[in-house]
Amino acid sequence: MSFVYVMPEVHGPLCKVGFSVNPAARAKRVGAEWQTKVTLYAAIPCAGCQPAAMEHAAHYFLSRDGLHAHHEWFAATPQQALWAIYKAKRYCLRERDENGGYRFLSRRKRKIRDVPLFGELRADERYIYDY
Numbered sequence: 371m372s373f374v375y376v377m378p379e380v381h382g383p384l385c386k387v388g389f390s391v392n393p394a395a396r397a398k399r400v401g402a403e404w405q406t407k408v409t410l411y412a413a414i415p416c417a418g419c420q421p422a423a424m425e426h427a428a429h430y431f432l433s434r435d436g437l438h439a440h441h442e443w444f445a446a447t448p449q450q451a452l453w454a455i456y457k458a459k460r461y462c463l464r465e466r467d468e469n470g471g472y473r474f475l476s477r478r479k480r481k482i483r484d485v486p487l488f489g490e491l492r493a494d495e496r497y498i499y500d501y
Contacts, residue, residue, distance in 0.1 A: 372391050387442055
């Protein structure tokens with residue numbers, strides 16, 4: 371199973387948003403590749419979604435808010451990046467309805483938890499969920 375993750379810099383203002391099968395190992399490689407120390411803040415499973423599509427949607431939501439720094443790095447707090455990933459997951463789990471519009475799959479069908487509002491996220495919490 372793949373995960374979309376948030377990795378903030380330990381001593382910097384940037385967060386990396388990407389996807390990997392093993393986010394913990396990816397955190398070590400990112401630190402070596404970019405010459406910076408990062409921590410794994412959150413890893414959200416891509417169950418029912420294509421990992422690349424979910425990552426791309428999260429990048430879009432962050433870029434739309436003017437937070438893109440370079441490559442997969444964003445000048446966002448870990449909470450903002452996590453919120454974008456949740457929003458991307460909900461976006462990727464939508465389906466067409468009978469009128470040609472989109473509707474989100476029911477929580478019972480996909481076992482999705484409610485997406486917390488931005489104000490409800492706490493900086494000291496780790497968000498690693500098993501959907």
